[in-house]
Amino acid sequence: MPHATDNLRKKSKPPARLPSAFKLPMYMGFFVIGYILANAIFMVVQTKLTLSPYVVMTVAVLVGAYIAAHKFIKHQQRTLTISEMNRLTIGSVAAMWLLNALYMLGLWLFLFTPVSREVLTDMATQQPLPLLGALLMMIVLTLVSTRLGLWAFNHFLAPLD
Structure with a gap:
């Protein structure tokens, strides 16, 4: 009568490692490219139709999340x-807000006149809390919508095994 304990002595295989070529920042780049493309399309749409900036940001983030998860x-x-x-969410949102900051800096330096800059500076120093609140709300909105979008698209695009 053979013993069943022979199977227990076999060493289990180590967990599969990710290939060394695997780079999550590449997918952060896909996310940011999708976000930029969606924002560019919405800029064209907003010349004819007024949309809420929160809706535009959420949809643009969802497009970026779809592209990143799909790729x-x-x-x-x-x-x-x-x-x-989690890493893709944090990294993508950080890259997206870095690009937004560069965009605003470019507007500040190249598009605004000295009078416009002075008006905006005075407005920001007189009532900074509404601006900071809106910025915080937009950052939280992008984090939440990115995470939910990645989770949903990851779930719906999952390959069938």
């Missing part, structure tokens, strides 16, 4: 793990 699943042949989703 990740297509390249890696698997879904994002929770830690990868």
Whole structure:
């Protein structure tokens, strides 16, 4: 009568490692490209139709999340793990807000006149709380919509095994 304990002595395989070529920043780049493309389209649409900036930002973030999740699943042949989703969310939002800051700096330096700059500076120093509140709300909105978008698209685009 053979013993069943022989199977227990076998060493289990180590968990599969990600390939060394795997780079999450590439997918952050896909996210930012999708965000920029969606914003450019909305800039054209807003010449004819007025839209809420929060709606525009949310939809642009969802487009970026879709592109990032789609490219990740297509390249890696698997879904994002929770830690990868968290890192992709934080990194993508940070890159997106860095680009927004550069955009605003460019507007400030090249588009605004000295009078416009003075008016905006006076407005910001007299009532900074509404501006800071709106900025904080937009940052939280982008974090939440990015995380929810990545989770949803990761779930719906998951490859069938």
